[in-house]
Amino acid sequence: MKNELFKPQGLVKNANRRQFLKAGSLSVAAAGLIMVGCKDVEDRDPIPPMEGVMLGSGDIGILNYAYALEQLEAAFYAAVMQGSYFANASAEEKTIMGDLEKHERAHREFFKAALGDAAIADLEVDFSAIDFSNRTSVLGAAKTFEDLGVAAYNGAGQYIENVDYLLIAGKIVSVEARHAAAIRDLINPGSADFAGDDLIDANGLERTLNFTEVLTAASSFVTTPIDFSQLPS
């Protein structure tokens, strides 16, 4: 088991160790992963190793990055539909949550099919911090996920090489933005929060987040270690 962690393809293929360390490998077990690379690790009491995923490099890596985020979103809305918030929600909110569950599941399955053999494995999620019986908790988490998704796609676009993939990312990111605006309006109706100043700067540009920032935020909800060291930079 530890051996598999020892030799993720990225570490073997990526001769540039400095670049690997710079880009980082992020997860709850990330520190452990790097430690495993140390010679004296055998002598230590190792953290029980977890099976991680390697996003890969180039456009494949970015599509896997998107796939990881869509897995997280789809798992979240699937859980929402099982909870008592949803069962007791207003008709409008039921429609919205039902739509978002379908959209994110469709995105997830699309990436899985498009990536084929290059797709990462299913991620393990941990939503213990979310109270699925509580409207404020569910909507707050939805806002986090949707805003994160938009910022992630906006930040990753510049690294996509293939114009067809860029267009597909563009087709999805605007729907994530539509979701985000709707969720924000449910939380604070009639206000300017749907496109709030916390996200949009004085030039009218929405924030972008880089791979590290996005996966750090996601790591609160994803237990599977995600190695993104080969993503473009």
Add this chain to the structure above:
Amino acid sequence: MNLLNLLDKMCPDTNSPEEKEMFFSRREAFRQFGDMSKKVAMAAVPLGILSALPKVAKADTASLIGVLNYALTLEHLEYRYYQMGIESGVIDGADLAIFTKIRDHELAHVNFLDEVISNVLMGSPVPEPEFDFTAGGNFMPFDDYPTFLALSQAFEDTGVRAYKGQAGNVMENDVVLTAALSIHSVEARHASMVRRLRTRKGQDDVKGWITNDSRGSLPEPTQAIYAGEENVTHGGVNVVNLTGIDAGAVSEGWDEPLSKEAVLGIASLFLA
């Protein structure tokens, strides 16, 4: 100003006649669109092969300026529309926070694009055109709030498609691409908000996202804004067949691009 004058302003003088033909001929636009469909279908081949293909020709500065002037034209239209709407008093007081924010964003976009074109790319930004938001006397958006909201939705949904349609034309410039994406998602937030607001007021049954190619209760001339939105096949994958999710929901999950020709056809309705 008529559409041809506008197009002349958007076409950099340095462009060759061939390039002008390529940009502005309807026939050519359709040919390009056809090529694009082929390319998208090609994405069904294994990813590794596709990503190994060489990139499309590098966008030069002149064509970047052309794309940004196109975006600037649309931002001028949006800004002027909201500014006039706010000044007219047609907007319900309860919704003023929403439309003031949207107006502020559109003004920021105008200023940002103007700045990038003139001081980064050293080009000439298009001046603000003269608009006729009645479209020749057909609409009274500044006297009738439902009409104001309907045209707002039309402009925002068009804006989302317009930016998306240009992503491939600016992708060689990381800064311009990222800025365009960062405007694109703001337009999508606006669109979602306005669509839901119309439904909340009982004027339509649209959701924040676009179902199939439905224009809802918008007037017939706006149908071009939604044409093609019913697409459920992406990268050669038919997502309805893949997932069993209904086509309406799948179509909602992906927004489609729109060509410059089609967008300008829509925008030209509102040019004086």
